[in-house]
Amino acid sequence: MQFTDLGLKAEILRAVSEQGYDTPTPIQQQAIPAVMTGRDLMATAQTGTGKTAGFTLPILHRLASGPNDRLTRVSKTPRVLVLTPTRELAIQVEESVRTYGKHLPINSLAVFGGVGINPQIANLRRGVDILVATPGRLLDHVQQRTVDLSAIEIFVLDEADRMLDMGFIRDIRKIIALLPKQRQNLMFSATFSPEIRELAGGLLHNPASVDVAARNTAAETVTQRVIETDREKKKELLCHLFETRGWHQVLVFARTKHGADALARTLDKAGIKSAAIHGDKSQGARTRALTDFKDGKLVALVATDIAARGIDIDALPYVINYELPNVAEDYVHRIGRTGRAGMEGEAISLVCHDERPNLRDIEKLIKRSLERVVIPGFEQSATAAPRPVQPPRGARKPQPGRPQGQKAPQKPGGPQQHRSGSRHR
Numbered sequence: 001m002q003f004t005d006l007g008l009k010a011e012i013l014r015a016v017s018e019q020g021y022d023t024p025t026p027i028q029q030q031a032i033p034a035v036m037t038g039r040d041l042m043a044t045a046q047t048g049t050g051k052t053a054g055f056t057l058p059i060l061h062r063l064a065s066g067p068n069d070r071l072t073r074v075s076k077t078p079r080v081l082v083l084t085p086t087r088e089l090a091i092q093v094e095e096s097v098r099t100y101g102k103h104l105p106i107n108s109l110a111v112f113g114g115v116g117i118n119p120q121i122a123n124l125r126r127g128v129d130i131l132v133a134t135p136g137r138l139l140d141h142v143q144q145r146t147v148d149l150s151a152i153e154i155f156v157l158d159e160a161d162r163m164l165d166m167g168f169i170r171d172i173r174k175i176i177a178l179l180p181k182q183r184q185n186l187m188f189s190a191t192f193s194p195e196i197r198e199l200a201g202g203l204l205h206n207p208a209s210v211d212v213a214a215r216n217t218a219a220e221t222v223t224q225r226v227i228e229t230d231r232e233k234k235k236e237l238l239c240h241l242f243e244t245r246g247w248h249q250v251l252v253f254a255r256t257k258h259g260a261d262a263l264a265r266t267l268d269k270a271g272i273k274s275a276a277i278h279g280d281k282s283q284g285a286r287t288r289a290l291t292d293f294k295d296g297k298l299v300a301l302v303a304t305d306i307a308a309r310g311i312d313i314d315a316l317p318y319v320i321n322y323e324l325p326n327v328a329e330d331y332v333h334r335i336g337r338t339g340r341a342g343m344e345g346e347a348i349s350l351v352c353h354d355e356r357p358n359l360r361d362i363e364k365l366i367k368r369s370l371e372r373v374v375i376p377g378f379e380q381s382a383t384a385a386p387r388p389v390q391p392p393r394g395a396r397k398p399q400p401g402r403p404q405g406q407k408a409p410q411k412p413g414g415p416q417q418h419r420s421g422s423r424h425r
């Protein structure tokens, strides 16, 4: 199947072809026709499957297919609302809208916390067709009456599982209550847990359901390996791997913000250009680190799970789990950063003695045992030192109030606004 077989508007097909894509991914093949008909949709798909274009393309098609005056009237209230758990994802979704909608007179805007609200208010006033938002900041706008959600025709809940993990459920329910009853709903989630099922039950009406690839499995193209070692050898081992393998563009996962900072400093000192990205970093610092990483100015980006969630890099060759995540599903999310869109990828986990239970959970979840590799000089000792205090396995750290990342101080002059389309048509 080709994109040209889907019946999308010519302006959209042109933009897709300018991106160099001719074949829709499996989720796009299934989701695009369903969304184009106006049906609700429940899609189980991880990041990396092409899910974003799976909803932005048919949404653009639907907006552009209505009466023309709706696209040309001046003061517009948003017609589409996309909720995302993180600002990074909000930016990426809005960029996708802008990329594929560039030949259409459609405006989009991303609003998220951690940056000044006033420029967002000014942009909302000028009129927006597609609004991409994180829940907390959207509710701030609702409270200040700077956004009107009464004309929303299509509502998208992206990465719904992560939204629930981050404690957004009450915010989501508040937002849904503000939307018109008559609307199209699309819900995307990497997992289909009982909580997600319940949320879907209340939100979606007779949805088309799309489930790409088996859940909790990684792309076939990702080679997954485990190096068993000791906790205190990990830093040296990681530096050794960088030196001997000539790695570039490596995403390294650490469990804590503090650990991410410390590891980035160690790598940097060893001559491996690195930066850390996590919720305590300002928006400016995060954007800069991501840009430098994409441009090849950084060899390694050390990230916590939540900060890495929205990172979108076409061909990330390596993912390193410096520490295994507490929650096995996060392993699948992490390694989903590589092997995307059919590219080869390698995921290596450094596992010390007291992470063995975490490894067992992961292997149980993905239903396979991972290849063990021994690096001479870094073998795991027979008896290992006890692990420092940490939360019980399977427990997420409590996240009171807003999730991490929403409270970063405002950086004056940073890249805060993302909007598209012409305001003077």
Ligand code: AMP
Binding pocket: 021, 022, 023, 024, 025, 028, 046, 047, 048, 049, 050, 051, 052, 053, 312, 313, 314, 340, 341
């Ligand atoms: P997503 O799952 O939406 O995060 O997309 C993953 C990556 O796949 C993004 O970098 C997209 O630009 C890319 N992508 C989306 N659709 C296609 C396609 N049909 N062919 C190749 N790459 C694609």
